[in-house]
Amino acid sequence: MSAANGREVLVQVKNLKKYFPIRRGVLQRQVGAVQAVDGVTFDIYQGETLGLVGESGCGKSTTGRTILRLLEPTDGEVLFQGKDLTKLNRTEMRKARRDMQMIFQDPYASLNPRMTVGAIVGEPLQIHNIGDNKSRKERVQELLGLVGLNPYFVNRYPHEFSGGQRQRIGIARALATNPSFIVADEPISALDVSIQAQVVNLMDDLLVELGLTYLFIAHDLSMVRYISDRVAVMYLGRIVELSDRDEVFDHPLHPYTQALLSAIPIPDPEKEEKRQRLILEGDVPSPANPPKGCRFHPRCSYATDICKEDDPQFRDLKQNGDVDHWVACHHAENFV
Amino acid sequence: MARLLEVQDLVTRFYTEEGVVHAVNGISYTLDEGESMALVGESGCGKSVSVLSVMRLIPNPPGRIEGGKVLYNERNLLDVSDNEMRSIRGREIAMIFQDPMTSLNPVLTIGRQLTEGLKLHLGMNDAQAKNRAAEMLELVGIPNAADRLPDYPHQFSGGMRQRVMIAMALSCNPSVLIADEPTTALDVTIQAQIVELVKQLQEKLGMAIVWITHDLGVVAGMVEKVAVMYAGYIVEMASVHSLYKHRRHPYTLGLLESIPKIDQREKERLATIKGLPPDLLEEPTQCPFAPRCPYAIDKCWQENPPLMPTGPHHMTACWRWEEIREDMHFGEKI
Numbered sequence: 001m002s003a004a005n006g007r008e009v010l011v012q013v014k015n016l017k018k019y020f021p022i023r024r025g026v027l028q029r030q031v032g033a034v035q036a037v038d039g040v041t042f043d044i045y046q047g048e049t050l051g052l053v054g055e056s057g058c059g060k061s062t063t064g065r066t067i068l069r070l071l072e073p074t075d076g077e078v079l080f081q082g083k084d085l086t087k088l089n090r091t092e093m094r095k096a097r098r099d100m101q102m103i104f105q106d107p108y109a110s111l112n113p114r115m116t117v118g119a120i121v122g123e124p125l126q127i128h129n130i131g132d133n134k135s136r137k138e139r140v141q142e143l144l145g146l147v148g149l150n151p152y153f154v155n156r157y158p159h160e161f162s163g164g165q166r167q168r169i170g171i172a173r174a175l176a177t178n179p180s181f182i183v184a185d186e187p188i189s190a191l192d193v194s195i196q197a198q199v200v201n202l203m204d205d206l207l208v209e210l211g212l213t214y215l216f217i218a219h220d221l222s223m224v225r226y227i228s229d230r231v232a233v234m235y236l237g238r239i240v241e242l243s244d245r246d247e248v249f250d251h252p253l254h255p256y257t258q259a260l261l262s263a264i265p266i267p268d269p270e271k272e273e274k275r276q277r278l279i280l281e282g283d284v285p286s287p288a289n290p291p292k293g294c295r296f297h298p299r300c301s302y303a304t305d306i307c308k309e310d311d312p313q314f315r316d317l318k319q320n321g322d323v324d325h326w327v328a329c330h331h332a333e334n335f336v
Numbered sequence: 337m338a339r340l341l342e343v344q345d346l347v348t349r350f351y352t353e354e355g356v357v358h359a360v361n362g363i364s365y366t367l368d369e370g371e372s373m374a375l376v377g378e379s380g381c382g383k384s385v386s387v388l389s390v391m392r393l394i395p396n397p398p399g400r401i402e403g404g405k406v407l408y409n410e411r412n413l414l415d416v417s418d419n420e421m422r423s424i425r426g427r428e429i430a431m432i433f434q435d436p437m438t439s440l441n442p443v444l445t446i447g448r449q450l451t452e453g454l455k456l457h458l459g460m461n462d463a464q465a466k467n468r469a470a471e472m473l474e475l476v477g478i479p480n481a482a483d484r485l486p487d488y489p490h491q492f493s494g495g496m497r498q499r500v501m502i503a504m505a506l507s508c509n510p511s512v513l514i515a516d517e518p519t520t521a522l523d524v525t526i527q528a529q530i531v532e533l534v535k536q537l538q539e540k541l542g543m544a545i546v547w548i549t550h551d552l553g554v555v556a557g558m559v560e561k562v563a564v565m566y567a568g569y570i571v572e573m574a575s576v577h578s579l580y581k582h583r584r585h586p587y588t589l590g591l592l593e594s595i596p597k598i599d600q601r602e603k604e605r606l607a608t609i610k611g612l613p614p615d616l617l618e619e620p621t622q623c624p625f626a627p628r629c630p631y632a633i634d635k636c637w638q639e640n641p642p643l644m645p646t647g648p649h650h651m652t653a654c655w656r657w658e659e660i661r662e663d664m665h666f667g668e669k670i
Binding site: 055056162164192193194195196197198200201219221222223225226246249250259260261262263264265266267268269270271272273275277279280283284 | 378379493495496523524525526527528529531532550551552553554556557576577580590591592594595596597598599600601603605606607608609610612613
């Protein structure tokens with residue numbers, strides 16, 4: 001499948017929804033639903049890094065997990081190389097997972113403390129019946145070398161490693177089955193600043209070396225700008241803006257993106273002093289009861305009557321000729 | 337301006353089963369009235385332990401403050417009795433903590449928690465304390481403040497809880513506010529709200545601030561002085577402008593270069609500081625950064641450099657500070 005601009009599409013997400021039921025009472029009747037992901041549509045191109053950003057509770061992790069069907073979607077489609085993942089049965093899905101893996105946020109919680117590093121990294125090979133014992137062992141050592149760990153560490157346990165090294169083990173595990181697509185869910189947010197750079201550089205190198213495609217989920221916007229080719233901004237279960245990295249960061253069209261960008265502290269006192277800050281009022285509303293109309297309108301300083309009534313469409317305002325710039329705001333034209 | 341707090345050669349160690357952890361190894365700094373400073377460093381560098389030592393909140397055992405002085409208005413806080421310390425804590429020096437979810441008591445109302453200090457330190461009666469509590473909540477931007485006093489912490493969001501914590505810390509009008517990573521658990525937009533709030537309150541109330549953080553970005557816009565900590569030492573201390581402009585310590589250089597710049601278009605590879613922070617179980621005799629430093633020479637392995645004046649309002653603990661230029665990249669040859 002190829003897109004209009006000639007780039008190959010690897011993953012197509014269409015109107016994906018994930019609702020978590022809220023149950024109450026003795027009979028556990030459903031009284032409502034947390035609309036964690038409420039109709040998101042986007043493509044991920046072959047070989048790119050798509051950054052997915054947003055504040056906690058906006059549904060970015062749920063989106064990542066639902067794409068891989070670690071959570072069952074409530075509605076919508078996920079096409080991976082043209083095949084709809086949501087229609088696959090368990091065995092087919094398991095087979096398909098060889099091609100798509102996940103790197104988790106917390107390197108302390110995502111590695112089984114009772115398994116050796118060799119067993120952890122080799123487990124995907126065992127599950128997918130790849131190779132025999134000897135070739136698996138070699139593959140594990142090769143993987144450890146690939147992520148910059150000593151191959152002789154196979155018999156050690158996770159507690160013997162630092163946070164950054166553990167994250168490398170998590171990456172090695174994700175790479176074991178030779179996947180083409182990796183969902184990285186906040187892979188660096190639990191790490192110290194100087195270690196974050198090590199892991200990000202490693203992920204960047206592996207992308208080129210192994211021809212991977214990343215969905216990089218994060219809340220650290222400067223890191224997202226650094227690693228991504230395109231960036232999607234989420235707010236309360238929806239994608240509100242999606243475009244090329246520099247487009248989003250230099251010419252944000254959604255008021256939420258503008259506020260988010262202006263909230264990032266810059267490590268330079270001179271720039272900080274000159275800066276005009278847009279400070280958002282209030283907190284993110286509950287996804288169990290999202291506001292009517294545009295979900296951002298209660299916190300938006302540009303909101304007008306139409307924003308309170310009508311849900312804005314997610315539409316493509318082409319910029320600079322032909323750069324796709326998707327945005328969900330009634331007034332986006334005014335920010336061009 | 338008058339000197340308020342002076343920390344001299346503070347040493348704090350923890351006696352654990354694995355051995356002695358050298359958490360803080362003789363750090364010194366001063367804080368004037370109304371001044372704001374930041375202690376910056378990665379996890380385990382001793383930034384939190386150093387301020388907990390100032391507050392005398394180090395659990396003993398295993399922790400022990402083994403040396404140095406903490407002069408507050410010329411009185412050594414390490415010598416005063418526990419009773420006196422209790423009257424200073426909260427009244428003179430107040431603290432807000434990293435996690436607003438766990439540092440409020442979930443089974444007591446916000447009103448009860450806010451008035452406790454007022455009654456204890458300022459001898460207010462119920463009605464006075466309640467009034468003052470409502471006033472403080474209003475000051476930190478909580479709407480319908482008086483009506484929210486009977487509410488419990490779970491009825492507030494994360495950002496609101498941090499506001500409550502700030503209200504509580506400021507209610508007795510302290511002269512020093514210590515903020516231990518107060519925005520780390522919060523989202524960026526909420527973080528911006530809290531930083532703005534603290535800045536405004538400082539202008540209004542004039543207290544001095546010690547802001548502890550691992551984020552060099554947050555402090556750039558809000559403090560006057562920055563101390564960078566590594567392995568229990570202050571390795572560089574300067575006015576905020578001088579630090580970002582004339583950084584002299586390789587660690588500061590590496591740290592600043594390992595953060596991507598939000599306004600940078602072309603992709604430059606991030607600098608990485610190889611290796612890991614040192615094991616604090618060993619008493620360092622060399623420069624603590626030497627094992628990770630691309631510029632380490634023999635002298636660095638033999639002798640730990642003291643903090644030396646390296647410019648106006650600028651101190652650096654590096655033997656090669658004169659050769660480190662502000663425009664060079666971390667790892668670039670001298």
